Amino acid sequence: MFASLFTKRQPKVGARPGTLVIPKEAEKPKIRRISYSPEEVIDEEITDVAHLSEAFKEGQISWVDIHGFGDRQTIQQIGDLFELHPLLLEDVVNVPQRPKTEAYGDQILILVRMVQVYESGEIDMEQVSVILGKNWVLTFQEKSGDILDPVRKRIRNKTSRIRNSQSDFLAYAIVDTIIDAYYPALELLGNQLEEFEDEVIMDPTPELLRKLHRMKNRLVNLRRSIWPQREAINRLVRGDYPSISENVRIYLRDTYDHCVQTSEVAEMYREMVTGLMNTYLSSIANRTNEVMKVLTIMASIFIPLTFLAGIYGMNFDHMPELHMEWAYPMVWILMLLTAGGMLYYFWRKGWISLDASSVENEE
Amino acid sequence: MFASLFTKRQPKVGARPGTLVIPKEAEKPKIRRISYSPEEVIDEEITDVAHLSEAFKEGQISWVDIHGFGDRQTIQQIGDLFELHPLLLEDVVNVPQRPKTEAYGDQILILVRMVQVYESGEIDMEQVSVILGKNWVLTFQEKSGDILDPVRKRIRNKTSRIRNSQSDFLAYAIVDTIIDAYYPALELLGNQLEEFEDEVIMDPTPELLRKLHRMKNRLVNLRRSIWPQREAINRLVRGDYPSISENVRIYLRDTYDHCVQTSEVAEMYREMVTGLMNTYLSSIANRTNEVMKVLTIMASIFIPLTFLAGIYGMNFDHMPELHMEWAYPMVWILMLLTAGGMLYYFWRKGWISLDASSVENEE
Amino acid sequence: MFASLFTKRQPKVGARPGTLVIPKEAEKPKIRRISYSPEEVIDEEITDVAHLSEAFKEGQISWVDIHGFGDRQTIQQIGDLFELHPLLLEDVVNVPQRPKTEAYGDQILILVRMVQVYESGEIDMEQVSVILGKNWVLTFQEKSGDILDPVRKRIRNKTSRIRNSQSDFLAYAIVDTIIDAYYPALELLGNQLEEFEDEVIMDPTPELLRKLHRMKNRLVNLRRSIWPQREAINRLVRGDYPSISENVRIYLRDTYDHCVQTSEVAEMYREMVTGLMNTYLSSIANRTNEVMKVLTIMASIFIPLTFLAGIYGMNFDHMPELHMEWAYPMVWILMLLTAGGMLYYFWRKGWISLDASSVENEE
Amino acid sequence: MFASLFTKRQPKVGARPGTLVIPKEAEKPKIRRISYSPEEVIDEEITDVAHLSEAFKEGQISWVDIHGFGDRQTIQQIGDLFELHPLLLEDVVNVPQRPKTEAYGDQILILVRMVQVYESGEIDMEQVSVILGKNWVLTFQEKSGDILDPVRKRIRNKTSRIRNSQSDFLAYAIVDTIIDAYYPALELLGNQLEEFEDEVIMDPTPELLRKLHRMKNRLVNLRRSIWPQREAINRLVRGDYPSISENVRIYLRDTYDHCVQTSEVAEMYREMVTGLMNTYLSSIANRTNEVMKVLTIMASIFIPLTFLAGIYGMNFDHMPELHMEWAYPMVWILMLLTAGGMLYYFWRKGWISLDASSVENEE
């Protein structure tokens, strides 16, 4: 899992800056433009990039949403039309990059990572690049399908705040929705963790160790998304970028708050997995101790007795005891005393408890 | 336990900012207004939110205390009356949030987490939201019942400082009381910890490991409340908010001091639990070593002797020793020498000590 | 030990700020005033607080030294006379507080923790509160008896720098003496640690583990005093307080240096105890390995031999070997070869070394 | 591996600053000058240092590339010609130094470490010193051969940005290429790590422990290159050096981003190796537990039975059981009951599972 997240699609060493790396199997771009003003909403699929110049019309906000990078020319045309810096375009296309915010002139690039939780329990991540311009917002994703439909719906609602605000509020709404989605993902992991907590003391199997290990990798990975995101959003809140209004920054402060919360929970979960791994070792040591006690008690009791039996199994001609009448019962008595002495010794050491509950506790 | 503290009541992904999440089983709001001036105190239950406009009367300070969020309309009316920002109201209702202080215009939102220690040893946490306005203070809690009665009593005392100060001092008194309550909670945990310290070396059972684990989770959780609270109160002390007077900030410095103390103690306890968990492992290893020594001594002494007995239990026709008169006592002497040699070897290695105290030490 | 240091004598939750908590068994206050100028020294026990107003006389420095808080009225009178802030008085009386420095108007409160090493090896801690006023210094301690006699002696020495300086130099001299006393305490712990270092590899008993554990708690505790003290003194050095002169700050820089040194040594010791605890585990694992080797060698050699002896102890009618003349010596030869083969195998594996020194190394 | 990276070629203790340490076996210097303007490119091997003064010609940018330090006089002549500070020259020649950027007057020294991944999986490092002057760039390497050919090729391309920019862009292009090369190196290590992840639970051999240990050293080493590089590049981005233009700093920001990414991945890998080492210990403990269970089950079942058999192998004259007709089958029944009882006990404790899959899981 982590390998795929690391291997950023990287140009050849020494390639010209701005080189776009587009794999053969990449999806063809699907472009959708949603333009809105307080009065009207236009929502259309775009097939010819030239038509996108509509997005610059005064008096309305346009959200241009691109899914799929599988046509270099189209991507380049969009870059030219919106006057995107080649380094910006490189970060948008050569996914995944580290989440960040960067200003290029008066454009702001916001790179975030969108998580999607599937019913199977799998967590999927995809980079979403949000570019905030004067009266437009561009979003880029590698694969079609996202979690932004609630935002699109809010745009269609005439009374919504989004409809009556500038493009910075639209960018906020998109980023906020993406951050919100970390909550269900963390909840899923938290539930799994809670299951492991009991198992690690009750039933520490190698399979559990493997699950803990996988969980740790997942959390390390999640942290790699969350932490830089937190810093990135903080820069938006702090007012480093003049094109984000004071009012929208109050909303972004709320988003930042969510980043902090999720980063702390992820950190806490990571610590807990590490703790569980240490507890696992203690649990195993405990069990080995239990096993050893049983062996030691059994062996310590029966080995001396077997020795005694061996003595009187010897075939010497001259063994007076063999011919005494009470010898056999005396040997039994000696054996019972020996066994009783050992049992008393082990009970004193606390290795034997008298109540039957000890077996129960074990399970 | 930790799961419940994490699962903040979160709106659906992509919901409009300011969405209030109120579960069906939520308590109906109970509203209480305490208005006071140096001369008089009015303390009344409010059933109609409209009556709350009394709270704005010049020349007196009003504390409006709301317990229970189970009526969306009432909450919204209060929000409208006091002109609360939708994001502020969201944080107040969608509990628990991370402790923090935030300014909305000249209102200050102070989110803290109130701990209550029950006689059973259980520790309960609840978010208290304190909003400081010009001449009023609003407090919100999800469930009725709190630890603030001493403050209410001090208000009724005509000579108390609280009665003769502004609303910022009332907000301080509320927050200070909530922070104070961390001391008995930490004391309880400290006492439990002290018990574990002996047990971990004397009697390291899986049950103790489970207790240590639970304790660690509790402390991790506590820390998650205390640390952001510390930062939140520090911002009040530093003078980021002009509506808090210089004089009240001296009092808040005292509260901050308590935050620092409790955070350090919680941190120290957490380190100690981790240390105890490592000591637990060492203790178990020690015990396994003890068990193994007993087994090895028993087996090493009797196995060679049993072998000797086995030799002379063989049924070969031609075994001259069997027919010698002194063979049987000689074999006994040989066995005693062997056993003595083994015992001497183990004593040299320090695995056997001559004093009887070793059993005592064990227990 | 740590519990007592934590349980700061805390007022009831929600108590009025400035509430003094004085236990019934508290010592009655003993007050001593040392007033000095370059010309003369007055050193007297004070029984009536009203007489303390002498301390404000121009042209001389007064050190008012209070031991014991067991009379609320006296403490309050002193507070009134010196115009101490109620929060200051609270921190002075409700010991122990976290070491710190705080300004109240032009008074400076310096809270430090005094260590005393007794011959038994016990280390004791007590809060000393130093309040620096215009031409006076107040010190408060809970129990009579301190380590400040050298300072009192230096005051009586007409040529001493202390005699010819302002009250800030007196406060420095008191604090410096208290910090100095950490050196012998750390030296004591360092000597104990050095003893543990050998023991942990030579003789890792559960008793040693308990000692290491106790040592760690002691160091954690010490650190809790030293670290905030370091920060507190640093604030005096940095010049946050105008009533401390440039010249005295050079002297305080020396005290700060000592704080840094002691904090680093305490930190180093704590790391070393943690390291010793890990080494302890390795030592035990080592020993278990040694024990297991002995068991395995003994069992692996004799179990097959005993099996062989068992074979020829069987009572079948038809066992041709039993009747052969050379069978018995052949069996002995077979047994010796088996034993020799096992020994060679264990020697190849390095589990048996030929020199006798291995026993020595062990001890 | 790490030793060689540490042992920086260090002058004798107390040597004059600026002492160059050139080992006997050092390569003779090879000098290559690439001078270019938008119109033309000159690319030539230089054999006489005096010819290098061409590099100062107005209107063109010169890249002087030196491989090999094996001629003190040549190095010194270059130093004199370009007016390099003796301390700068020392850092360039006495490789390896810590990556850094330093200004000497208006010259900037950029020390970076170039990684080269060979097909065998070996990772090699070499210091590259980049000195940025007014209209020239000097690069120094100890051994001939580098990864900078793509930059040389881009210079020959008339339309490339590099051809139409100043010397700061050339320096950027060189540094950027060197940083890019960390990606394939990290990818290689990541793939190895992924292999170890399965092995550590499935097949934890001492050989694997050795591999993990070696991997950790490699990552520690890599980090020692990456972290200071990150800081060094950050200083270029921040604008500490006026000779780097605003525009080039946007490109350097991209390089810095790559430094951050690689440093985070290296850090993550290091944590993962540490985690794997801990998991290794748990895996071994697990296996020992499995081994002990088998031993204990076998011994606990058969030792009592053998004892019983021993009893009736004794040769006493008076043992009534021996002569009863049903005694032998009764003993068998007793033995089977004993064995069954033990098996039931072990099954209750969960040490025996009934499905055959447990063996499979193991492998």
Added chain:
Amino acid sequence: MFASLFTKRQPKVGARPGTLVIPKEAEKPKIRRISYSPEEVIDEEITDVAHLSEAFKEGQISWVDIHGFGDRQTIQQIGDLFELHPLLLEDVVNVPQRPKTEAYGDQILILVRMVQVYESGEIDMEQVSVILGKNWVLTFQEKSGDILDPVRKRIRNKTSRIRNSQSDFLAYAIVDTIIDAYYPALELLGNQLEEFEDEVIMDPTPELLRKLHRMKNRLVNLRRSIWPQREAINRLVRGDYPSISENVRIYLRDTYDHCVQTSEVAEMYREMVTGLMNTYLSSIANRTNEVMKVLTIMASIFIPLTFLAGIYGMNFDHMPELHMEWAYPMVWILMLLTAGGMLYYFWRKGWISLDASSVENEE
């Protein structure tokens, strides 16, 4: 070792600031004055401190070098002559102090720690106090003998930069030489560490554990010298002290660079020792696992066989098998099948490998 470095020669608790602690066995002071100008060098032993006033002569730089503190009066006279602050003199004489730089008026005190590596592999440390005055430099050491001869030699060289610079360059040259000497010390430790790396997996004895422990203490100690030194030199570089010229600060930047390098290497070594200690534990666990496997295999194979032999060693009158002709060979076949079954089971579990190399791997 560490104890001696910690126990700074500390005055009695509460002693007057500036108290010099001189042990009885202290060396008598040896004083050497080297005064130089570009034209001439005067190098003489000083026996009468009064003659030292020559050191203030205009137009020349004087280095006054004192070895040994065993004469309080001499030290005090030097202090008076050079107008050294009593706190400065205290830090110079009561060695060892924490490395630091401090300004006293326009004098700068630079405390560093000189390491000397002896051929035996021992590393020795000594405090060197460098005091930089207007046109003189004072150095103090407790014991005669140092590593500064190369500096003295460079002074005698008429063309050296030192001869043609101010006193700040002399101070730099001394400090730089002392820092340089950390390289051979670290190289020595690095070589030892490399040896431990193999041993810890191949041959993890208690003796090795002791060596690792000692190595860790040495590195902790070294770090305690290096880290504050790094900070101290950084303050000189940053320009906190106006009496150090811009030009000399460029040279000090080089020295600072060396401090950073040595501190990072020391840190890396410390991490590696900790890692080796953890690896040691894993190695031991591994070996115990190997030992247990051998025991379990031997016991599991032979214990059931011995039981079988025991059965037919019983002396019941009615045991039909004993009288069957094929019973004895059938028992052998049964035994071989049992043993084969066990061997197959262990081979399936991977506890037995068929190639002989497993013994080799072990060693």
